[in-house]
Amino acid sequence: MFPEGCARVSDAVVRREPLSGGTYNTVTRVTLQDGSEWVVKVPPPAGTPRLRYEHGLLYGEAVYFGAAAAVSAPVPEVVQAEFGGAEPFLAMSALPGVPWHQAGPLTDQERGSLRRELGRLVGRAHTVAGPGFGYPGEPWGPLVPTWREAFTAMTDAVLDDAERYGARLPLPVDHIRKVLAGSADVLDEVSRPALVHFDLWEGNILVDGAPGARGIGGIIDGERMFWGDPVADFVSLALFGDIEDDKDFLAGYGETGGPLAFDASVRRRLALYRGYLHLIMLVEVVPRVYPPEQVEWAAREVAPRLTEALGALSG
Known part of the structure; x- marks a missing residue:
């Protein structure tokens, strides 16, 4: 209805x-x-x-x-x-195509071509600058002038949710807050609020066309978006992986978003954003009342990656 x-x-x-x-x-x-x-x-x-x-x-x-x-x-x-x-x-x-993970087998050449095209599209989206940092919707209120302020509020909110819902986390909430705060200074290097999707896994990328001639039909489900560091998008683009290994995507991205050097600052910020996404994935299972097998999957697959991201920051 x-x-x-x-x-x-x-x-x-x-x-x-x-x-x-x-x-x-x-x-x-x-x-x-x-x-x-x-x-x-x-x-x-x-x-x-x-x-x-x-x-x-x-x-x-x-x-x-x-x-x-x-x-x-x-x-x-x-x-x-x-x-x-x-x-x-x-x-x-409605846009043409089917979610990437439902498109069927791809040849290495076709996958490489699609990843380069996706890189060009994401790079172009990252050229869009917002009026401030943070989530644009309620209850967040007005956007803020610094990325550190915005991202700190975002992580504090999901940790508050973890305590409110009694979420199963691999480390105490107070310890996670301390580790995230200890790396917050690197966020000051981000001075331009870019358009960030933050949910660019293959289920939200539509692939269209006949086998051998497929292209990107669309980018959907932008509901997790925020104005912030474009590096944050690389987490879901390489979910449970490392975007540095995706040479085709990075080649396409460089054509429109500019070359990206994976220096110490970028890698540290990536660890922060991995931590944030993994926190969301672990906490949301409670209010959404996921079935036991999904709860166990999160504990088995996501929790160790949260620990790894926090370890990279504290190390």
Whole structure:
């Protein structure tokens, strides 16, 4: 059932198809009478347990798509939205293709070509500068002038969530706060708030075309976006891996975003952002009531990587 405010969809829809893969919003693909296709996102009802950063996700996603479209990135067009009131929603155009991890086998040559194309797209998105640092949606309030202030607030919030929900972490919350604070000085080297997606794993990259001639059909699910350090995007782009090993992506990125030297500062910042993402992944299993097998997967696969990231910082 669609929100009443989404009248153009409710009145003209001829087909509805629930989409899987999302873990927070309810997502539906609809076909309208004129043949156009939209994707409609509806957040959980008010009062549903959630992490603090998950408030205002739809607004942040709309901000990401509008900003990325300004540099011709293949992102959905926001066609209708309501961010306040009793029935918030986001309706956007559907893009061609399927999620990368569902596209089937790729040859080494095809994968290399796709990673270079993706690098060019991400590099172009990173040329977009924001008005300040942080999450643009509520309850965060106005953007702040420094990346250290913004990122400290972000990590403090997820650690507060960990305590509130009794999340299973591999180290005490106070110790994690101390390690993150001990490396916060490196954040002062980031002076320009870039457009960061922060969820660029292959499930949010659409691949389109026939085998052997596939290209990037779109970048979707920008709901975790923020204005910050572009280096932060490299964490999900190499989830559980090392972006330095992805020579094809880095070659494409260098064409549009400029060359990137993986010096001590960049590697230290990457460890901070890995820690932040892994904290989110470990804490969210509680309010989202993940099944036991997913909870155990997080404890087995994510928790050691959080420990590794914190070890890199304290070392």
